[in-house]
Amino acid sequence: MQPRIPRQSAQEQDSRCPAAAADDARLSDELAAVVSGARRRAVRDGDRQIDTAHLLHSLLEHDREVYAVFGDGPQIARLLGYLVQRTIGYGLRWQGSVEDSGAVPVVRDGDGFSPLAASAMDHACRRAARRGDTQARGLDLLAAIALDPQARAVEVLARAGIDANELCARIDEPRDEPRDEYVTEGETAR
Template identity: 70%
Template sequence: MQPRIPRQSAQELPEQGIGRPDSDARLSDEMAAVVTGARRRAVRDGDRQIDTAHLLHSLLDSDAEVRAVFGDGPHIARLLGYLVQRSIGYGLRWQSAVEDAGGVPVVAEAAGFSPLAAGCMAYAHERAAHHGRGPACGTDLLAAIVADPRARAVEVLRRAGIDSCELSDRLAVRAGAPPGESSR
């Protein structure tokens, strides 16, 4: 019996517009797995780039600390439902547009990311360095994603009834900053 979804080798990915951004030495093993999962979703979904919603979905799937930030309840189930609907091409429609960063410059070595997702990855690295840690972790990336209201992931959060500002406050408290201050 043949699998429904054909396997794709790493050599096939660049032809489809999705580069190998997880080769960055600044990524921990956990973050490399998040990026790999996001890339796999983007390729499977037929998207040209990894966007913040791909990253959010992968974070929720693979990082228990990120899931803990959301807590339990109906909102997390609704959020996962929206993300799954999106990955199967149903519900929220975004495949026709590229997630844009507006005036934010694109990070050149982050080929394969949408401009906004590339900026989030850079911000996650900065946040980890600011806190004196090594490579960025999942909560660093989540903080970067929820910091920009233009992020596709923030739109998914909003539709699921999750306030990105409240998430940002929770992340700030986890990082040792008072709520309302930047979690950077």
């Protein structure tokens, strides 16, 4: 049986991996919630590290913009099905292994993130900075996750019939802001 992620205080987590800290100033509130959700999911699944599939699952749960990129239809249903299956055993073949593409050295200092997930978090922050934003958002992280074909999240996407390259293109497409269901003052219901 693999050991669970050791419980750490927020201060310990912050000092080990600044990009991974849920309250990092470089992360939007939504993305901080995603990181916290992914951490809880990893602990609940008995995984040693947060990997890209944990992050993807948490992104879909916590970020409306990310969910909207996938649209409605059979692919999002399959994707959610695969992610749920993972929590009940689909990912068992991954337990005990480190998610790593081999592109960067494996970090084993207990920061709580797989090397690919830590790299994706850093890439999301750099992506936000390139567009002039001080905080990374969910779409930044989704784009970063989809870049590495060796990522577990990309494997799950492929099994659901979602091409990671096409997903990246959709992320970068201009889109209307999500509209709330409620009518604000001065608007009329349609």
